[in-house]
Amino acid sequence: MKFEAATIKDIAIALGLSTSTVSRALRDSHEISSATKQLVLEYATRINYHPNPIALSLKEKRSRSIGVIVAEIANSFFSQAINGIESVAKDTGYNVIISQTHESYEREVMTLQYLASRSVDGLLISVSSSTQNMDHLKALHDRGFPIVFFDRIVEDIKTHKVMVDNFRGAYDATLHLINKGYKHIAVLAGPETLSISRERVAGYMEALAQTRVKPGKALIKYSRYSGLQLEEVEQAVSQLLKLRPRPDAIFTASDKLTTNCMRVLKSKGIRIPEDIALVGFSNSDLIELLHPPLTVVRQPAFEMGELATSLLLQLIESKRPVKEFERKILATNLIVQAST
Amino acid sequence: MKFEAATIKDIAIALGLSTSTVSRALRDSHEISSATKQLVLEYATRINYHPNPIALSLKEKRSRSIGVIVAEIANSFFSQAINGIESVAKDTGYNVIISQTHESYEREVMTLQYLASRSVDGLLISVSSSTQNMDHLKALHDRGFPIVFFDRIVEDIKTHKVMVDNFRGAYDATLHLINKGYKHIAVLAGPETLSISRERVAGYMEALAQTRVKPGKALIKYSRYSGLQLEEVEQAVSQLLKLRPRPDAIFTASDKLTTNCMRVLKSKGIRIPEDIALVGFSNSDLIELLHPPLTVVRQPAFEMGELATSLLLQLIESKRPVKEFERKILATNLIVQAST
DNA sequence: TTGTATGCGTTATCAT
DNA sequence: ATGATAACGCATACAA
Numbered sequence: 001m002k003f004e005a006a007t008i009k010d011i012a013i014a015l016g017l018s019t020s021t022v023s024r025a026l027r028d029s030h031e032i033s034s035a036t037k038q039l040v041l042e043y044a045t046r047i048n049y050h051p052n053p054i055a056l057s058l059k060e061k062r063s064r065s066i067g068v069i070v071a072e073i074a075n076s077f078f079s080q081a082i083n084g085i086e087s088v089a090k091d092t093g094y095n096v097i098i099s100q101t102h103e104s105y106e107r108e109v110m111t112l113q114y115l116a117s118r119s120v121d122g123l124l125i126s127v128s129s130s131t132q133n134m135d136h137l138k139a140l141h142d143r144g145f146p147i148v149f150f151d152r153i154v155e156d157i158k159t160h161k162v163m164v165d166n167f168r169g170a171y172d173a174t175l176h177l178i179n180k181g182y183k184h185i186a187v188l189a190g191p192e193t194l195s196i197s198r199e200r201v202a203g204y205m206e207a208l209a210q211t212r213v214k215p216g217k218a219l220i221k222y223s224r225y226s227g228l229q230l231e232e233v234e235q236a237v238s239q240l241l242k243l244r245p246r247p248d249a250i251f252t253a254s255d256k257l258t259t260n261c262m263r264v265l266k267s268k269g270i271r272i273p274e275d276i277a278l279v280g281f282s283n284s285d286l287i288e289l290l291h292p293p294l295t296v297v298r299q300p301a302f303e304m305g306e307l308a309t310s311l312l313l314q315l316i317e318s319k320r321p322v323k324e325f326e327r328k329i330l331a332t333n334l335i336v337q338a339s340t
Numbered sequence: 341m342k343f344e345a346a347t348i349k350d351i352a353i354a355l356g357l358s359t360s361t362v363s364r365a366l367r368d369s370h371e372i373s374s375a376t377k378q379l380v381l382e383y384a385t386r387i388n389y390h391p392n393p394i395a396l397s398l399k400e401k402r403s404r405s406i407g408v409i410v411a412e413i414a415n416s417f418f419s420q421a422i423n424g425i426e427s428v429a430k431d432t433g434y435n436v437i438i439s440q441t442h443e444s445y446e447r448e449v450m451t452l453q454y455l456a457s458r459s460v461d462g463l464l465i466s467v468s469s470s471t472q473n474m475d476h477l478k479a480l481h482d483r484g485f486p487i488v489f490f491d492r493i494v495e496d497i498k499t500h501k502v503m504v505d506n507f508r509g510a511y512d513a514t515l516h517l518i519n520k521g522y523k524h525i526a527v528l529a530g531p532e533t534l535s536i537s538r539e540r541v542a543g544y545m546e547a548l549a550q551t552r553v554k555p556g557k558a559l560i561k562y563s564r565y566s567g568l569q570l571e572e573v574e575q576a577v578s579q580l581l582k583l584r585p586r587p588d589a590i591f592t593a594s595d596k597l598t599t600n601c602m603r604v605l606k607s608k609g610i611r612i613p614e615d616i617a618l619v620g621f622s623n624s625d626l627i628e629l630l631h632p633p634l635t636v637v638r639q640p641a642f643e644m645g646e647l648a649t650s651l652l653l654q655l656i657e658s659k660r661p662v663k664e665f666e667r668k669i670l671a672t673n674l675i676v677q678a679s680t
Numbered sequence: 681t682t683g684t685a686t687g688c689g690t691t692a693t694c695a696t
Numbered sequence: 697a698t699g700a701t702a703a704c705g706c707a708t709a710c711a712a
Contacts, residue, residue, distance in 0.1 A: 005458060005483075018683045023707055033681060045656045048479075050457040054704035058688050063394065073422055073438075074625075079414035086440065095454070098413075098438045100426065107702055117390040118345060118689095119369025139388070143345075240632070262629050285414075286624060289602050358699045363691060373697060395689035398704050458705095566685055 006049045015043060026051075057118075064314060065095035067115035069125040071103050071152075071225065077255055077284040077301045078126070081150065084305025085124060092313055094121075095315055101128040103225045109136045122146035122316045124308050127154060129191045129225040146175070146315040147171060150308040151299075152194050160311040162304050162328045166196050169297040169332030170203030171280045173251050176295060176334060178211055182249035184275055186219040186240050188233060188261055189253040197222065200253040200281070233260045249273075252280030262290065280334075293337035300330050342616055345493035346389045355383060360477060363383035366391075373383045386607045407460035408449055411492075411565065412651075416623040417595055417641045418466070424645025425464060425680050432653055434461075441468040442623060449476045459528065462486035462656045464648050467494060468612045469565040486655040490648040491639075492534050500651040502644050502668045506536050509672030510543030513591050513619045516635060519550055522617055526559040526580050528573060528601055529593040535550045537562065542591040542622070558583055565596060577608070592620030602630065621672075633677040640670050 005203055008026070012019045017036070025032045026038035026049075043049075043229075055065040070078040082098060089096045102139060103107040108128045115123060125137070125147065134154050141147050141157050150162040177185050187204045190197040202221060208215045221240070223232035240247050246262055252258040258280030265272055272278050272292055282296040290318075315322060352359045355378070365372045365380035366389075383389075408560045410418040411420040422438060429436045437460060441448040448468045451477075453590045455463060465477070465487065471592050481487055481497050490502040510527075517525050530537040541560060549597055561580070563572035580587050592598040598620030607610055612618050612632055622636040646670055655662060658675070 009705075009708095020684075020708075021682055021705080023705095024682090028706085031681065036681080052398075052705050053454075053457055053459045054394055055688090056707085057400050057705055058690095058704090059392045059708095061688070072420035073413055073421075074416065076414065079412075079419065082413055084438075094437075095437075095459075097435075099436075101424075112389065112391070117393055119393045119435075231602075237456060259626060259629060266629070284626060286626050286630070289599060289606070289624070289630050290510065291629070313584065348691095349689075360687085360700075361698055363689095364698085367691085371697060376697080392689050395704090396691085399690050399692090401704070409684090463704095472696080 005052070005108070006044075006047045007052065008049075010132045011040060011043055014274040015039060015117035017128070019201075025048070048100035057287070061118075062121050062316075063095075063119055064093060064096055065120055066316075067111075067120035067122065067123045067307070068096060068098045069101060069108065069111055069115070069127075071097070071126065071128055073098065073100055074302050075283060076254060077299060080283060081126075081305035082302035084307075085309045086305075087302075087314070088306050088309035091154065094313065104114060104133070105130045112136050112140065116140050116145055122148070122310055122312045124148050124150060124305075126150050126152040127194075128152075129194055132193055142153060142284075144283070144321070146310040148308045148315065152196055155195055160315065160326045160328075161237055162306070162308040162311065162326075164299045164330045164332045166199035167203040167206070168334075169299070169334075170200035170251065170253060171207045172203075172332070173281075173295075173297050173336045174204045174207035175210070176336065177251065177277060177279055178207060180249075180277065181212075182241075184219070184245050184247045184251045185209075185215070185251060186221065186247040187215075187251045187253060187316050188221050188223065188236060188280075190222070190257065190258045192222045197253060200278070204251055204253070218266045219247060222234055223257070225254075229256060230260050230263060233257065234264045237261065237264045241270075247276065252278065254281050255283055256280045258294070258296065259284070262294075265273075287335075288337075295334070295336045298335050300333070304330060342649050345383075345386045345392070347392065348389075350387070350522070351380060351383055351389060351403035366634055370595045372455050401458075401530045402461050402656075403435075403459055404433060405437055406461055406462045406656075407455035408436060408438045409441060409448065409452075409455070409463065409465040410438070411441055411466065414436065415439055415595060416625060417491070417639060419650075420623060420641035421466075421645035424642035424647075425649045426645075427642075428653070434653065438585065443473070445470045448650075450481065451478050456485055462488070462652045464488050464490060464645075464652055465489050466492040467534075468492075469534055472533055478642045481652070482663070486652060487650040488648045488655065490644050495535055499657065500648070500653065500666045502555055502648040502666075502670070504644070504670045504672050505537070505541040506539035506672075507546070509621065509639070509674075510540035510542075510591065510593060511547045511676045512672070513621075513635075513637050514544045514547035515550070516609060516676065517591065517617060517619055518547060518591045520589075523551075523553075524559070524583075524585050524587045525555070525589045525591060526561065526587040526622075527555075527591045527593060528561050528563065528597045530562070530577060530597065531564050532562045537593060544591055544593070559587060562596070564615075569596060569605060572594065573597065574607075577604045581608075581610075588621070589617035592618065593624055594621050595651065598622045598634070598636065599624070602634075616653050627675075628677075635674070635676045638673040638675050641671060 008019050008022045012022045025037045099111045148160045153161045189201050221236035252261045279295045348362050352362045365377045371673045441452045488500045529541050561576035592601045619635045
């Protein structure tokens, strides 16, 4: 038996009605006799009829689905954010199509192309770390396509943006280290291309400014989010270790950097926090099981997902161009562990 | 300016051609003069034309996308599997639509309904742990809809299945504990409804059979994959601790169980492996950073995703019904750490 | 209350 | 070499 799904036409023929009558009966239109309605509805459920969403999309010029573009699904922050996105989308009857860029600009452009070719009504995106040129996003936005940025935002595109207070999160983390008495605090940040990296470094600087010690350039290390990040961190840490005075603490400005830095320190036999203290951004749900238990800056990922989605849906469903764009900034959470 | 994407019709009108000519020119048909081709192609790129995938889907009765249904994205095993799925799908020009059930049967049925209503050409699924009734899957399969199971398979539906050698993985893990000299080994398994849970327990039993010690029922604990798993594990461990002789080792038969068991042991102040040893399934990429470094059974998640996808695509693209269904069983990997 | 015709964007078939 | 038309599945404006 071939795989053939039932259509309205099938019902119409079987029941000796017209397709429009069937269509209206299924949509419970008031201009159909309840007898016919009953007949149609019964038969429809009997043959397990389901409307073809593709035909609907074509007709209504909307797919009732939104696209999500992130760097990696296998990343606590993003998967938590996706959960938030899904929860709002599901409630509103929207489907979620998730795509990963794996931090590649090319993949980002391709995916964007595809999704925007009307297979999606709007887009939630946290840009890839290798994305320097924003033309693909600008073009889309200029065409009036609904876009909401979250986390890794693009400042000069005028649309809704949802992010955390990166500056403050980094400030808090660094201040925590200062209060613990650490004097020479280094920072490991993500690519300078990302605004979140720059903001976190700025927060770090601001906290240090309070100690009246201006951190030397040598204490600030940027690195890419590629497969080679571990090597870059390895190199950065090696350089830090050679500094005199030697840094006694490190602030890692992202999830991946925090764990990679732990890996490097462990492999070098450097104890945390005895030799070097470590505080960093992390949304891992395993952080409490790590050794030592780290003090971390946690982002409200789920909430960010929820918020970004509701803004996007607002954008999609509002007919007329939006004048005021939101720029939501959520607070981070410093989760302090006894040891650090 | 409204958000209006260019269509073939727009091009046709602008160039004074017919839509069919434009369509053929774009598809580089040999029956179009190269002059016209050039003209059309140039104009198309200029106005940034992209074919409407929805219209295409409607016409070709296929969406060139596949659905993936898993319990949670925020789970190392699944996100790694999804990476494998995506890598094969992308190469073949297929889109991947990911959905989560959060271990809910209802969500599984709903998602399945939606995806199968022709918005997807085939389905990769790892069933929810609360799924007992397989009618929704059977019905779909009977209609000839291409389905491939991976990891959490359904034995009595005749289609391709990809899984790991759960029996052997559990056997290896348990044997490792035996070889280390542990005498009273308990097991924490997932829901008995899942074949993977039963197979893993069977592997554990077989290993113990070699010690000529038949494990008492009291050493075998099942638990659900719900939000309350931590509590269930807590309870199970409490019960295990009351046994005499007290178990000196635990084999945890899934990712979540492994970390939850660690949490519980830690909270009870029980040292690993001094008080109780722990070996379990885990695909977390943070496992090396945990304390203590655990010996784990790792599943080739990426490869499973790749394999399942290529089988699915095969199913989708083969016109005639497949006679022989593959039942691929991949080997697990026992990653031994010094301490356990 | 029900039926007919049209269109969404595209391609395939059948003209010319 | 190019154009007209039908069809994919559905909803709706317009007839009856």
